[in-house]
Amino acid sequence: MNSLELLQRADRRLIDLTGVLGGDDLDLASPCSAWNVRSLLSHTVASIDAFAAALDGGAGPTEQELFSGVDILGTDPLAVVERSVERSQRAWATVTDWQQSVATVLGEMPAEQAIGIITYSTLVHSWDLAVAVGRPVEFDEAEAELAEAVGTQLVPPLRQQELFGTEVETGAAATPTQRVVAFAGRNPL
Known part of the structure; x- marks a missing residue:
């Protein structure tokens, strides 16, 4: 499975989880101790947008x-997540040289490393979201x-x-x- 396919699957999980959120769910605590679901999801969307911006x-x-963690979801979190993911998917689909350097918010790096980071972020934060709303997920x-x-x-x-x-x-x-x-500092049990 290539990097783009893994990102697409991670994005799909995020959209599916966001789609089941009720209004009160946004105020639930998340496994990220300082953030509730709204701030966690806002950070996740901001991360997706940051890496898309490095390409587009x-x-x-x-x-x-x-x-x-500032709220960027407004009154329709699903629409915001879908827009962000769509932008990201368009941007990543343009990459033909995975060793090309991209200027991300975390610094210059090869596109291959950048897509790995945003996929990791989306996977881990989708797990956070799933746990917060009582729908645990397992990575394949x-x-x-x-x-x-x-x-x-x-x-x-980043731990430092x-x-x-x-x-x-x-x-x-x-x-x-x-x-x-657990390596990311969450209690998995």
């Missing part, structure tokens, strides 16, 4: 806006493999900036999904 040259959030083998590979590179430096919590200990019987989210 359109507007995107600053690093400060990206990590603020390809998703877990990508998330483990990207997470080991991305999370440690307090953007990820301390890794949660899991037992030997932990599923791949549990290992991924």
Whole structure:
């Protein structure tokens, strides 16, 4: 499975989960301790827009806006998520050289690394959203493999900036999904 297909699947899960949200669900606590569902989903959409902007040259959030959790969902979160995902999918579909450098909000990097980061972000935050609304999800083998590979590179430096919590200990019987989210500082159990 290629990187674009993994991103498309992660985006589809995010849309499906957003589609089941009721009005009160946006106020629920999320596994990201400082954020409720609304701020978590706002951050997720801002991340998608930030990486799309690196490719399409359109507007995107600053690093400060990206990590603020400020509400960008308005009264129709599903429409906002769908618009953001559609923009992202259009932008990523234009990539023909996965080694081309792109200027992301996190710095210059090859397109292949950038799509891995946004896929990781969407996977982990979809898990957060699913847990918050009582609809837990499991990553398949390809998703877990990508998330483990990207997470080991991305999370440690961001943990120093307090953007990820301390890794949660899991037992030997932990599923791949549990290992991924535990490394990202979430309690998977």
